[in-house]
Each structure stands twice: as structure tokens, then as C-alpha cells.
Amino acid sequence: MDSMISVIRPDGTADPEQDPGLPEEDLLLLYRKMALLRAFDEKAIALQRAGRIGFFVPSAGQEACSVGAGHALRDGDWIFPSYRDHGMALMRGCPLETLLGQIYGNAADPTRGRQMPSHWCDRSIRLVSVSSPVATQLPQAVGAAYAAKLRGEKVASIASFGDGGTSTGEFHAAMNFAGVFETPTVFFCENNQYAISVPVSRQTAASSLAVKAQAYGFRGIRVDGNDVLAVRKVVGDALARARDGKGPTLIEALTYRIGPHSTSDDPTIYRSAEEVAAWREKDPIRRFAAFLSGRGLMDDASIDAAAAEAKEAVRKAVEVVEAAPPVPFESLFEDVYAELPWHLAEARDALLAGKE
Amino acid sequence: MDSMISVIRPDGTADPEQDPGLPEEDLLLLYRKMALLRAFDEKAIALQRAGRIGFFVPSAGQEACSVGAGHALRDGDWIFPSYRDHGMALMRGCPLETLLGQIYGNAADPTRGRQMPSHWCDRSIRLVSVSSPVATQLPQAVGAAYAAKLRGEKVASIASFGDGGTSTGEFHAAMNFAGVFETPTVFFCENNQYAISVPVSRQTAASSLAVKAQAYGFRGIRVDGNDVLAVRKVVGDALARARDGKGPTLIEALTYRIGPHSTSDDPTIYRSAEEVAAWREKDPIRRFAAFLSGRGLMDDASIDAAAAEAKEAVRKAVEVVEAAPPVPFESLFEDVYAELPWHLAEARDALLAGKE
Amino acid sequence: MPQATLLQAIHDALLEGMARDPRVILLGEDVGREGGVFRMTQGLMRRFGQERVIDTPLNEGGIIGMAIGMALNGMRPVVEIEFADFIYPAFDQIVSELAKMRYRSAGQFTAPVVVRTPSGGGIKGGHYHSQSPEAYFVHTSGLTVVMPSTPADAKGLLASAMGGEDPVIFLEPKALYRTVRGEVPEGEHRVPIGEARIARSGDDLTLVAWGAMAPVAEKAAGLAAAEGVSVEVIDPRTLWPLDIGTIVGSVNRTGRAVILHEAPRSCGFGAEVAALIQERCFLHLKAPVYRVAGFDTPFPYALEKSYLPDPRRVLAAVRAAMAF
Amino acid sequence: MPQATLLQAIHDALLEGMARDPRVILLGEDVGREGGVFRMTQGLMRRFGQERVIDTPLNEGGIIGMAIGMALNGMRPVVEIEFADFIYPAFDQIVSELAKMRYRSAGQFTAPVVVRTPSGGGIKGGHYHSQSPEAYFVHTSGLTVVMPSTPADAKGLLASAMGGEDPVIFLEPKALYRTVRGEVPEGEHRVPIGEARIARSGDDLTLVAWGAMAPVAEKAAGLAAAEGVSVEVIDPRTLWPLDIGTIVGSVNRTGRAVILHEAPRSCGFGAEVAALIQERCFLHLKAPVYRVAGFDTPFPYALEKSYLPDPRRVLAAVRAAMAF
Ligand SMILES: Cc1ncc(C[n+]2csc(CCOP(=O)(O)OP(=O)(O)O)c2C)c(N)n1
Ligand SMILES: Cc1ncc(C[n+]2csc(CCOP(=O)(O)OP(=O)(O)O)c2C)c(N)n1
Numbered sequence A, B: 001m002d003s004m005i006s007v008i009r010p011d012g013t014a015d016p017e018q019d020p021g022l023p024e025e026d027l028l029l030l031y032r033k034m035a036l037l038r039a040f041d042e043k044a045i046a047l048q049r050a051g052r053i054g055f056f057v058p059s060a061g062q063e064a065c066s067v068g069a070g071h072a073l074r075d076g077d078w079i080f081p082s083y084r085d086h087g088m089a090l091m092r093g094c095p096l097e098t099l100l101g102q103i104y105g106n107a108a109d110p111t112r113g114r115q116m117p118s119h120w121c122d123r124s125i126r127l128v129s130v131s132s133p134v135a136t137q138l139p140q141a142v143g144a145a146y147a148a149k150l151r152g153e154k155v156a157s158i159a160s161f162g163d164g165g166t167s168t169g170e171f172h173a174a175m176n177f178a179g180v181f182e183t184p185t186v187f188f189c190e191n192n193q194y195a196i197s198v199p200v201s202r203q204t205a206a207s208s209l210a211v212k213a214q215a216y217g218f219r220g221i222r223v224d225g226n227d228v229l230a231v232r233k234v235v236g237d238a239l240a241r242a243r244d245g246k247g248p249t250l251i252e253a254l255t256y257r258i259g260p261h262s263t264s265d266d267p268t269i270y271r272s273a274e275e276v277a278a279w280r281e282k283d284p285i286r287r288f289a290a291f292l293s294g295r296g297l298m299d300d301a302s303i304d305a306a307a308a309e310a311k312e313a314v315r316k317a318v319e320v321v322e323a324a325p326p327v328p329f330e331s332l333f334e335d336v337y338a339e340l341p342w343h344l345a346e347a348r349d350a351l352l353a354g355k356e
Numbered sequence C, D: 001m002p003q004a005t006l007l008q009a010i011h012d013a014l015l016e017g018m019a020r021d022p023r024v025i026l027l028g029e030d031v032g033r034e035g036g037v038f039r040m041t042q043g044l045m046r047r048f049g050q051e052r053v054i055d056t057p058l059n060e061g062g063i064i065g066m067a068i069g070m071a072l073n074g075m076r077p078v079v080e081i082e083f084a085d086f087i088y089p090a091f092d093q094i095v096s097e098l099a100k101m102r103y104r105s106a107g108q109f110t111a112p113v114v115v116r117t118p119s120g121g122g123i124k125g126g127h128y129h130s131q132s133p134e135a136y137f138v139h140t141s142g143l144t145v146v147m148p149s150t151p152a153d154a155k156g157l158l159a160s161a162m163g164g165e166d167p168v169i170f171l172e173p174k175a176l177y178r179t180v181r182g183e184v185p186e187g188e189h190r191v192p193i194g195e196a197r198i199a200r201s202g203d204d205l206t207l208v209a210w211g212a213m214a215p216v217a218e219k220a221a222g223l224a225a226a227e228g229v230s231v232e233v234i235d236p237r238t239l240w241p242l243d244i245g246t247i248v249g250s251v252n253r254t255g256r257a258v259i260l261h262e263a264p265r266s267c268g269f270g271a272e273v274a275a276l277i278q279e280r281c282f283l284h285l286k287a288p289v290y291r292v293a294g295f296d297t298p299f300p301y302a303l304e305k306s307y308l309p310d311p312r313r314v315l316a317a318v319r320a321a322m323a324f
């Protein structure tokens, strides 16, 4: 259980035993989405540095995880993401404007500026609202899966979270409930080696995170989280098993966050430059590019073109979103309840009166 | 890890491989304390049925667990018990009057009638105040052990809890912290097959409770919880390892609660008579009596004498405790803070004034 | 109309709700095979199956988290927390998730979960089987907090909660489970959320009390009547959002108010009611708004009777207000 | 006396406390290697070692539970909860264990744990990096709740908390961490728990505010002064047990009171303060006790500025009280 599944071998070819055998267009789609995600993150960080947005949680280095997992999802599946999984949203077709609107928190944000940047949601793809408290979404993913199972629907739920998330009470509750109720749930742990500054070696004394599944009576698998094909394969299999009534799976994807925890973080305090450099070598996008080149599906020119295209798409979306007005003031009081209760109506009216 | 350690074999002799090799006086002490515990429980239930106390949590059937574990403890060790571990208190020398005073909640109760029956404590033996919320004592046991380790003391802490307790967030937190900080903590899980009405098969899908230790990177052991020598051996070894700096252990003791969950419970709703009868056959006291008889240490007469002696000790203690007056009314407001704050002084004075 | 205890009324609301709406699911510790430690859900698992009446592992955060996920996916979960005292392990799921789901997603996701739990003292349960946590939930924006005190209200309010779109913390006064009886409409019966009940009319003083304190208030009103003081007793039934109109209307007429609750006094819900009354009825008040409440101590075992407000303590406050 | 920010003052109290008393241990997420997400504990791990400055796994219940166990066994743990918003997973340990340990054991076991946590808004942190949970803890019998607003008080109150025998919830107004500076006594400095600070003297109205709202109150008092209204500003510093004497003394003199806090208004600590004032100052009050507070919504991101009370909103309440 402490061994790790990979597809793309050091020489850039695929291990035929594990290769998910995706059609070419899907391979290219995976690449384009990873490039888009990287471009999105770079832009968002630049926007934050420029003071145009307040905060951001980047996923650079972990693109293979969210994009690979996102590709394995089907219509009807439920997504309970963490703040670092916008790749899943992109993969499932969430428009760039929705994500960008959220980080601007203006009228372009379908969630009306209610939450900090990186806390998006999209009902149309069943991607549930991201929450800051770590791992609270896990038992919810079990509940959504239970409901689907009860109605006889062949869908699954995926909950994603970090290595730090495995220490929470919610992880324990969710894994245990999923085991007991055999819900179609995939627990997708992106082990990026750190919970802010705390290394995974101080997070748990277990030999791996995947081994924790034994405590709940179901399968745990470790996968190379910088190998998009391996992630696609392992998550795809787990989802298929779930939809087929074969119960939950815990997947530990080994990866690394290349950048800071968030735009508020300074990782140089707790990580060495050598460590970061070593992981940069394993960059999931470059690694996949090498594979695609080897297969004759891409070359330097098309790689550059993909990057440029991604950049341009993000630039355009930023333009649209920046043009949106601020959220209307009255929205402050809405959506607390289904209907506006008297005390919030009073508060709103008093504030409006005071404003004049 | 799913196999189970026993000492007393079906033929009543001890397995020499596992026998803790206790001196005769200790063997007899174990027996007397188990008999005392049984007598105590029977009396307490009778008192509750008679309306002389309000509530009680019996441990009948599980005597080998708390008495065996209690015997393995040494001066200086910390005890974080559940409500079903008065056997540990008896074993460590807590007077019967303290336990009985607590269940009467009168002036004979050193804790001044503050808690429901079966929620005792005794500072002099480092037996921490029992709490109803399941498993909250577990991370506390880790903290106490950490403090001891920091000061270089060769003592350990033991936390006991039930099968249901393994599902709580506190179990997960405590096990994980103990693993990371390598604290001298023994997690002693009395798996009595039920959490009130919920069978352990619906509590977790894991193959055993002991296997859960793998999720935290340390040892998990299963022991026959109706075999006092096996419990003594396994807990003794785990405590010795802990005191020697070799880290925590999870022990799952397989046992059965013969009676109701508490005096408020009707177990016939959720358990079959056959199941109970089968476990009655494995009664830990009778089993140990057979062993002692085989060793020539007891016979029918001394077994009867031990039971009579235990009964008499309990009867005497009841007499003493029943004679105590109610707790003084003002004590209601004390011990909330180290010093009585103005608002509680005011409340007390107002109530006293209103009473006149 | 047939007579029922509070316990039967709640049981009936659950049974009828499940029969009416296949989306309703019950979950909690011991709710299935055993039918709950108070036997509230007795027979429901046999009738509706173990998929819809679920015995869960021992983890309240897991229970409420799972219920939220079910609700997101179209079900109507009704959770039982075995005692209100054991709701705290689920506090994060309630405060961070249940209460905020609608707001943070701007209505894209909602979690209409009903959390039922036996609350309050009166059964000699000590610290951990007696607490009244309503103030924590009133202070948590996004929650509806309900606490009935009569069988008919219990049935009708639970039906409304189960049929509503918002998460509801439904606190059940366990002391009244089997000690009050009353007429309960058969079949579908709803009491609207957010409307108080005038338990007794009066002219001299307004006494606001909920849960197991409502009958205590009525007894105190009886004692006061014997002294010539006419007390109006208001049971808010829905603690939040509060029916402030009914309370203000009453106090503006009587000029005096006493609030009564079991929970510790300081920062209890009584503080909010008192603050609202003095804000809105200032010129009508002939005396301060008094509070009679549990003491600011953990709930004691032996001295439970001294801890819990009784009619005589309430009467003392009524007298003080009248004499002010 | 040297000048320091609130952050430096708290850092100094921790450093000096650790140097003075080997029983003091710090624990929390990221407090060690990183020195905390706000850099509050920077350098302490290097100085005192990783046994006494402990980076914990991500589990707040575990952190506080472990701290309780340390305290039972003679240590003086000071916990950092990374943001007050993440204290809820530890709510059970706080409410069921920390607050009740002394009472339930009749003093045999005590848990003098200090729980420090950055609280309140002002950093554009949205729902989960902005909450002000003080009311939950004031309502929990057995806890002491402290919230300083000046560097000197922060240092002195934290020293008192660390040296005391009771568990303390120590809420730090993160908005003020680096934005207020003030003189802070060097070396051992204690401010007694339970004594309010009169931040500004005045005769016409008493304004009670704590944490990051204390400076807002002072600004509002300045605006009011320009209109000829003399406002006394009281910062309780210790929220519970409250220094009611100072507040009542002031209100009996001014006849008017406004309470100001960030937390949602309903069932907030302001309700308790208002209820106490009207109980004790009834005949002196010339106007209702008004409250200016956060709205009863989850804490918003984009509209944070509209959510948080500002001097103009406070001034409107002051005017209303004066005009009543
Ligand atoms: C319950 C809770 N405690 C603390 C935090 C503060 N915090 C935010 S992210 C984080 C680390 C999470 O690490 P991990 O789960 O590994 O996810 P990653 O950020 O590495 O993707 C912490 C401690 C939080 N958000 N929620
Ligand atoms: C947090 C919490 N939830 C629910 C309860 C109610 N309750 C009391 S005992 C119990 C079952 C405990 O089972 P187990 O841990 O197996 O211990 P046992 O009673 O069998 O010794 C439950 C659910 C509780 N005390 N605490």
C-alpha cells in the first residue's frame, strides 16, 4: 500500500499495464487544461501582487491531480473540493469567468462576493461550495453519495483534501461512515507534503496516508500525483467501482506545491530551495509534454501555442470580470434564510437610512 | 493483528509463552478485586432499582479488563478512564466509599454531588474525572503523557474507552498525536461488542479495532478481554514500553457487557438471549476461578468466601455512605472558578434570600 | 382530537413526515434497532427500512456532515443527536457548514436539515444530560431555532421544520416528553415557524418562557393570580427568528416583563429578549426586565432542583417587578 | 517605556512567560518552524526548543485536549488556534472539558489552559477568517474570556492569564495586531483579570466596546465631541467575568449607554451587557440601551466594510440615544 502507481515512465513512455488508454483528443484536452490552470494561477498571483484581488490559493505543481481527477468524473457525479481544486472545476466545464468572478467578488461572481477568493462553487456541475475549515466537506461527500445510492443512481462523489486534512476529525468520521455504509465515495488526498509549514512527517507517524484506509475496511491506493495519466487511471477506476456499488476508495496522490500555501504565505521559512528545485524537475506539465511529444502528439511549437492560448483566454476573462460593478449593498442581507426575516429587513433598512 | 492473545487456555492452564508469571498473592488479589467489582455492581444495580440511587453504569462481564489493566499500573501513572472502569479505581486503591459516595452524590462524595453516578475521580491515584462525552479523555491522556515525558519522568498514561469510542474525532486526534509525539500512552479499548444498541459491525468496517493503530504508525494488539492474565500481560508490556520511551500502543480487549448499557437501558431490544448466554459461559470471574483452582490456589469454599467478603465490604460501605448528609446548598456555586466571582456570589445570595 | 404526550406527538410527526415524503431520512445513534434512547423513533426502522432510518457510528460531526450532504443531494434528513449535550462535536459542521451553506453559495446549495435533540434538565442527568444550548444557535446566523412545549406545537412545528427550506435546530424539552399531554390534531398539522403562542393572557406583567419552563411559567402565573397579579405567559416556540411583535405588543400593554429559561443566565437567550424589550418598549416599562435562569455553573447533579428555576423563584421576580 | 504593536506585546508576554516559567508550553498549527501565520511566535521554537513550542497536526480538538492533559499534569499550556473561526472543532473539548474540569472534580483536577486566537474582521478574510465568537464562550460557565485592545493590556492580561488558575479564552483583535502602537512596560507586567479600562472619560453617554471596536468607539467619541456630546468609552478588557461595577457607575452618571461589537448582534455579548445595564441602572436611564453590532449574517467578503460597525454607525446610535 506504500508503493505508488505511475504511468509515465522516466523515459517518457507509458507503462502499458497502467495506461488508461485515453483517445488522443482527451490527451490533448488534459494538456490544454493543465496549461490553462497554470496560466490562471500565474495571472491570479500577479493580480494579487498588483492589489487587484485580495488573496489567492495557487495549485501550481499539483495540476495533474485536479485535472486528472476532474477528467475521470462524469455528469451526475458530485464534487466536494478543497480550495486547491479549481482544476476540477475547469475540467468539468466551469467557465473561467465564474472562477475569476469569485476571486474578484464583484457582480461577476455568481456567489455575490460572499467568500474569500478561491472559495468557488458551481451548481451546474455539482461542484459544492468550497469552505475554509479543512475537511468539513468529507462527511458531506459521504451523505451526497448515500442519497444517490438510495435512489439507485449510478453516480459517485469525490472529496478532495490535503495531507493535513487527514488529521481532522472530519476525515475520520467520513472515512468510517463511508466504510460502514459502503457509499460510492472517492477520497482524493493530494499529499503535497505540507500543511502550510508542517511537513507530512509531523502530521502523522503512519507509513503513508493511503494505509489509513485499513482503519476503515476499504481500499487505499497511492498514486504519482505528478503523472496526470496515473491520476486519471486510479481515480477513474475508483469512481467506476463506486458507481458499480463496490464502495469507497482512498487515494493518496503524491505531489508537491511549488508555490506558497496562499498569497499570504512565505514558504522559504520552512522549505529549502533545493527541495523546491528537486520537485520543479518533476513538473507535471513538462512531464506530460514530454510524453505527448514522445507520442508525436505535440512539439515545441504546439506546446508554446497551448501556453499562449491559455494566457490569452485568461486575459480575456479578466477583462470581462474586471468590468463588472461591485456587488449590490442589499445583497449583504440575502440568502441567510430562504426568505428575509424581520430582523434582517430591519437591519437593512436602518443601514440604508443611516447611509443617506 | 486480527488474532488475539490469551493466557488461560480452555483446559484452565496458562499458556507459558504469554503467562505474565505473577506471584500467588497477586493472582489472589486479582481474583478478590474482580469479585469485589462484581459485588459492587450488583449492589449498585439493586440500589438503583430500589430508588436509592438514580443511575448506574455496570461493568459485569468486563471485570478482567479493568482489573487486569489496573494491576499493571504503577504509582505515578495517569488514568483517563471511561464510565465503565471503576475496576481500575478499585485496583489502584480507591476506597469503596469514594466510589459509592459519588453514586449517592451526597456529602460522602469527594466531588460534592456534581456529576451523575459513575463519573468518579480520585486525584490521589491520578484517576482523572470521568466525563460522559465519549472519548474526550483520549487527547488529554496524550497531553498528560507528553508532560511526563518532557520532565523526564518514567511514567505512562492509560486511556480507556469502548468500541464506540473508536469512531469519535477524539480517538483519531489522540491516536495521531500520540504517534507523532511518541508519547507514553496506552490506548485501552474495551470492545464489548456494542455502543448502547449499535453492534461493532455497524460501528466500523475495519477487520478489527486493533488494526486502526496502523493509521497512526504504532502497534495495535488484540487481547482476550475475558482473560485477566492476558489483559495484565498485554497492558503491562505496553505500559513498560511506554515508560521506556518506546511510544504508544493500542490494545483492543475483546469482551462483552453482560448487563445493560446502564440502568436506563433495556438490552433485550437489541441482543438475543442466546448471544448473552454464550458470553455468560465465558464469564471472566468464573474462568479465572477455574484457573486458580487448577493451580490449587482456590477451591469452592474460598471462592464462596471471597464472594461473601466482597458483599460484606460493599454492604458496610453503603451503610457509611448512606448516613452522610446531602451536599450543602452553597456548594452549587463553588469550583466554577478558583475564586468565587461577583456574579456567582450575587446569584447565591439572591437564592439564599429567596429561600428564607 | 386525540390526546398525546409530547413524545408521541413528535413520533407521529416523524412517522407521518416519512410516510408522506420519501426524501425524509432519519439518522443518529441508536435511532434504528433500538428506536432511540427515549424510544422516539420506535418502530420506524421496521416500517421504513434501515436505509431510511439509519443507526450511525458514534460521531456527531459525521452525522450532521452526512446529513448536510444528503440534503445537498435532495433528501430531507432529520438528525437525532442523542442528547443536546453531545451536539458540541458537531458544532463545526453546524456553525461553519449548515448555517452558512446557503449564504456562501448565494443560494446555489442549501441544506434543509432538521437537527432534533432532547434538551434541558429535569431527569437528574447532571452536566452532560441536561444542558440547554439554545443561545449558541440563536447567535449563529442562518439557523432557525425551535423549541416547543406542548404536544400540538411539537407536532406542528416539526412538520413545518421538515417541510421548510432552512436548517432547523429543533430542541425538545425532554422533561416534558412523558409529563405533558394535550390534544394533537390528527394527520397533517403545521404550526408556522416564527409565531409565538400566548399560553395565558394577563394584564400586569409579561412572562416569556420556552421549553420545560413554559409550564413552570404557567404555574408561577397561577401563584401570582392568587396574589392578584395578572400575568401573561408567552411561549415563543420559535426562538429565532423571534416573534418580537407579540412580545412587544404584550409588554407595551403590561409595562413589565420577566424572562425565564433553564440555560445559564449570562449571555443566554434571555439576555437577547431583555435587550430587545428594553430597546422597543422603553417608555412603557415600569420596571427593569428581570431574568430568572439557570445559574452560571455547569449543570449540577445532586442540586438539580436548586439549579432549575421553579415557580417560587419566578414568583419572586414577578413580585420584584410589581413592587419596583 | 518602549512603544510596541499589539503583536509585539503579545509576543513579548509569551517570550517572557516561557523564560520565567518552565511549565509554559506553546502548541498549535504552524507555531513552531514558521512562527505562526501572523508570526506571533517567531523565534520561540529556536529559543525554547521543539518540545516546548510544538507544531501540531491539524486538529484543534486534539490541540486543546492535549493541552488540558498537559495542564492536569502540571504544565501551563498556551494554545494558539490559528483563527478563531477554526476553534469550533475544539468546541466540545472547551465546553465539555476545559470549562467543567474544576467543577466536576470539585477542584481535584484543574486545567489552567490559555487559548489564544486571532479574532474579528478587518483583514478581508470573509466568513472563515473574521468571526468574533466571544458570546459562545461567555455563555459557557467556567471560562474566563479576555480581549485586549491596547498593547499594554495585551501584554499584561496575557501574563495574568498565564499565571492564573482558570482556563482563559484570550481573543486577539487581529485587525489591531500591527495597526495600534502604544507604550508597554518592560519586564513582568500584569493587568488584573476582571477590571475594565476607561478609555475616555465623558459625561453624557457611556459607550462600551472591546477588541478592534474599542478604537472605533474612541473615534466615534471624537465625532460626538465635535457635536457637543461627551462620551465615556469603556473597554471591559475582560469580557467575563465582567467588571459590571465600572459600567454601572458610568451609566448611572451619564444616563445613556450604547454597546458596540463586531459579532452578530443577536445573542451577542452586547445583549448581556444591555440586559445587565437596564437591570441595574433602570431609574437612571434616559434612553434605551442601544446596540451597534455586526449583522446577523455570516461574515461577508466583498461587503466587509458595510458589515463592520464604523464610527458613523456608532455616531448614529449616540445621536439616537441623545435625542430619545
Ligand atoms: C479546521 C481548520 N484549521 C486550521 C485551518 C488553517 N489552515 C488553512 S489551510 C491549512 C493547511 C492545510 O493543509 P493540507 O490539508 O495539507 O492542504 P494543502 O493546503 O496543503 O493543500 C491550515 C492549517 C483551517 N483552514 N481549518
Ligand atoms: C459524544 C457522545 N455522543 C453520544 C453519547 C451517548 N452515549 C453514551 S455511551 C454511548 C455508547 C458508547 O459505546 P462504547 O464506546 O462502545 O462504550 P461502552 O458503553 O460499550 O463501554 C453513547 C452513544 C455520549 N455519551 N457522547
Ligand SMILES: [Mg+2]
Pocket (backbone or CB within 6 Å): A162, A163, A164, A190, A191, A192, A193, A194, A195, A196
Ligand atoms: Mg498539504
Ligand SMILES: [Mg+2]
Pocket (backbone or CB within 6 Å): B162, B163, B164, B190, B191, B192, B193, B194, B195, B196
Ligand atoms: Mg461498547
